[in-house]
Amino acid sequence: MASGQAPITSSELANLWMAYQEKTMMLRILEHLIEHANAEEKQLLQSHYEGSQKNIETITAIFQQEGAVIPIGFTESDVNKGVPKLFDYMYDIMYLHMMTKIEMSLYALFTGGSYRKDIHYFFTGLTAEAQMINGQANQFLLEKGVLVRPAYVSMPKEVTFVHSNDYLSGFDWFSDKRSLNTIEVSLIHHAIETNLVGMQLMIGFAQVATNDEVKKYLTKGMKLSKKIEIELGEFYRQNFIEPPASHAGKATTSQTTPFSDKLMMYNTSLLTTFGLGSNALGTAFSLRNDLPAKMTLLAKDIFAFAHEGGKIMIKNGWMEEPPQMEDRIKLTR
Structure with a gap:
C-alpha cells in the first residue's frame, strides 16, 4: 500500500479488476483491427490502443502497491497476427464506437464506486477518455455517411401535461x-x-x-x-x-x-x-x-x-x- 493512503475497498478492487479484463481484451482486438486499418482509421484506433496500454500500467502499479496478484486478463496468446481481416469497410470504427459506449457507462459506474482519491481520479479519467474517443468515432462515422442518426421531429411549441x-x-x-x-x-x-x-x-x-x-x-x-x-x-x-x-x-x-x-x-x-x-x-x-x-x-x-x-x-x-x-x-x- 502506498504511504499515507487508505487500503483499497472491495468495490475499488472489483472495479480495477474488471477494468483490467476489459482493457486487456481491447488491446488484443485493437491489435487485429490496427493491422488492417487504413491510415485515417489507424490514427483513431492507435490513440485508444495507447491510452489502454497506459491505463493497464496504472492498474498494474496499484495492484503491486497493494500486494495484490496481477490478473491474467488477455495476453498476446489471445490474438493471432498476420491473419486475414475478419471485418470489412468501417467496422473497426463502428466497433470502437460501440465499445466506447460501454466503457462510458462502465467507468462512470466505477467512478461512483470509488472512494480513494487516486482511484476515483483514475476512473474519472477513464470515463473522459472513453467519451472523447466515442465522440471522435461518432464524428468520423457521420462524416463517412455510415452512422444513421435517429429520426428528426418537429420542435415542441408549448408545454403539455398527461391527463389520461x-x-x-x-x-x-x-x-x-x-x-x-x-x-x-x-x-x-x-x-x-x-x-x-x-x-x-x-x-x-x-x-x-x-x-x-x-x-x-x-x-x-x-x-x-x-x-x-x-x-x-x-x-x-x-x-x-x-x-x-x-x-x-x-x-x-x-x-x-x-x-x-x-x-x-x-x-x-x-x-x-x-x-x-x-x-x-x-x-x-x-x-x-x-x-x-x-x-x-x-x-x-x-x-x-x-x-x-x-x-x-x-x-x-x-x-x-x-x-x-x-x-x-x-x-x-
Whole structure:
C-alpha cells in the first residue's frame, strides 16, 4: 500500500479488476483491427490502443502497491497476427464506437464506486477518455455517411401535461393510441444500433471459432441480435419510421481466427451484460406499456443467453475468478 493512503475497498478492487479484463481484451482486438486499418482509421484506433496500454500500467502499479496478484486478463496468446481481416469497410470504427459506449457507462459506474482519491481520479479519467474517443468515432462515422442518426421531429411549441391513462397504453391500429415519444425513440434507436453492430461481431466470431460449442453459441447470439433488431424495429415501423441500418461494417468471409475462443466469449459476455442493462433502462424510462413488456420478454432471452455463455466459459476454464471476500465464518460440525 502506498504511504499515507487508505487500503483499497472491495468495490475499488472489483472495479480495477474488471477494468483490467476489459482493457486487456481491447488491446488484443485493437491489435487485429490496427493491422488492417487504413491510415485515417489507424490514427483513431492507435490513440485508444495507447491510452489502454497506459491505463493497464496504472492498474498494474496499484495492484503491486497493494500486494495484490496481477490478473491474467488477455495476453498476446489471445490474438493471432498476420491473419486475414475478419471485418470489412468501417467496422473497426463502428466497433470502437460501440465499445466506447460501454466503457462510458462502465467507468462512470466505477467512478461512483470509488472512494480513494487516486482511484476515483483514475476512473474519472477513464470515463473522459472513453467519451472523447466515442465522440471522435461518432464524428468520423457521420462524416463517412455510415452512422444513421435517429429520426428528426418537429420542435415542441408549448408545454403539455398527461391527463389520461390512455397515455400508458400500447399501440393499436384500431384505436387512437399515441405515437412514440422522443425518449422511447431514443431508447429503441440505441438498442437497434448496438445490436446491428453486435450481430456482425457474432457472425464474424462464429465463422472463426474453433470450438464447436462456441461456434453454435455465437450463432445463437447472431440470431438473438437479429430478433431484437426486428422486434424493436417494429415499434418504429408502426410509427412510419424506418429503423436504422448501415451499408458498412460487415464480417468478411475469412475462416482464419484472429482471436482465441476465450476472448470471443468474454467480448460476447460483455456485450450481453450491457444489453441487459440497456433493456432495464428502456423498461424503466418508457411510459408506453407495450414497449416495456416487449423489452422484458427480450431480457429473458438475453439473460438465458448470458447464463449459457457463462457455463461454456466455466466448462473450458476461460472464466477468470474475481477477487473474493475472505471467509470470516468457519462452519464446524
